[in-house]
Amino acid sequence: MEISAGAPGQCSAVAPWGLNTSYRVIGDRGVERIEDDNIGPLWVEHYPKRKVEPASQLICLSLLAIVMRKAIMTIPYGNRYEKLILALAEFGIPENQFWELDNEIKTM
Secondary structure (H helix, E strand, O other), X not given: OEEEEOOOOOEEEEOOOOOOOEEEEEEOOEEXXXXXXXXXXXXXXXXXXXXXXXXXXXXXXXXXXXXXXXXXXXXXXOOHXXXXXXXXXXXXXXXXXXXXXXXXXXXX
16 A cells, blocks of 8 residues: 655555445535545545534544445455554545544444
8 A cells, every 4th residue: 555645634545455436425515426535535624514514524424434334345454443544544534533533423
């Protein structure tokens, strides 16, 4: 896997197994298709607004589920945690933000 640093707290990676699938989520503009290339930018856009905007919260929850599913279903090696870390790097999602949202879900 190739990993390159971007802005502070973000990185991008190119995985050899390719996580090229798309999903649909309901956002503030209706039902939208989410391609792999959109996951990181959507996270950056909606994560800071998730506590004040219901649409952003829904998008973040959808992205969390998509990343977890992609990690488990498409990465061929490693345990569940290792797969998730690789997927987070692939999509440029900071680990601390991902785990913070995961903990918020558990306390809802």
